[in-house]
Amino acid sequence: MAKPIVSVLFVCLGNICRSPSAHGVFQQVLEKAGAADRVRVDSCGTGDFHIGKAPDQRAIAAARKRNIDIDSLRARQFEPADLKQFDYILVMDRHNLENIRDIWHRYGGTQPELFLGYGQSHDVDEVPDPYYGGEQGFERVLDLIEDASQGLLRDIRERHF
Numbered sequence: 521m522a523k524p525i526v527s528v529l530f531v532c533l534g535n536i537c538r539s540p541s542a543h544g545v546f547q548q549v550l551e552k553a554g555a556a557d558r559v560r561v562d563s564c565g566t567g568d569f570h571i572g573k574a575p576d577q578r579a580i581a582a583a584r585k586r587n588i589d590i591d592s593l594r595a596r597q598f599e600p601a602d603l604k605q606f607d608y609i610l611v612m613d614r615h616n617l618e619n620i621r622d623i624w625h626r627y628g629g630t631q632p633e634l635f636l637g638y639g640q641s642h643d644v645d646e647v648p649d650p651y652y653g654g655e656q657g658f659e660r661v662l663d664l665i666e667d668a669s670q671g672l673l674r675d676i677r678e679r680h681f
């Protein structure tokens with residue numbers, strides 16, 4: 521397998537709902553596009569409360585309905601070294617953006633950006649936190665992420681391949 525030439529890190533708060541969903545969805549998008557060996561994907565959270573845990577069962581179930589398997593992912597916390605190791609640091613909401621931007625101001629590296637900046641079909645720029653809501657929230661997360669994943673793949677192709 522060729523060495524990946526681009527790396528993407530998805531970031532949310534807990535790394536058990538939105539960012540593992542993005543991780544799984546974008547990995548599937550890459551596989552379908554025949555580009556999985558050229559892009560490294562990872563995800564993490566700004567918080568430390570779920571380190572080591574599997575994704576939320578509702579996120580696993582929603583992803584499974586779309587033939588995406590995320591149950592082997594385990595939560596980890598964002599670390600400053602990630603800013604040097606990833607080409608794209610894609611956060612889910614403005615709260616995440618503020619947190620990572622504070623770290624970026626101190627350490628430099630890749631500038632964090634809102635993942636939905638790559639979206640095309642929805643009129644929102646944040647992925648809403650589904651943790652305290654119902655199953656529908658997890659479907660909405662996947663819809664937004666799927667759309668932005670297509671735009672992200674396009675950007676990677678234009679700028680790196």
Ligand code: 4NP
Nearest residue numbers: 532533534535536537538651
């Ligand atoms: P995530 O969702 O940031 O999409 O993983 C959350 C998961 C857990 C909590 C908040 C958001 N929590 O407060 O424990």
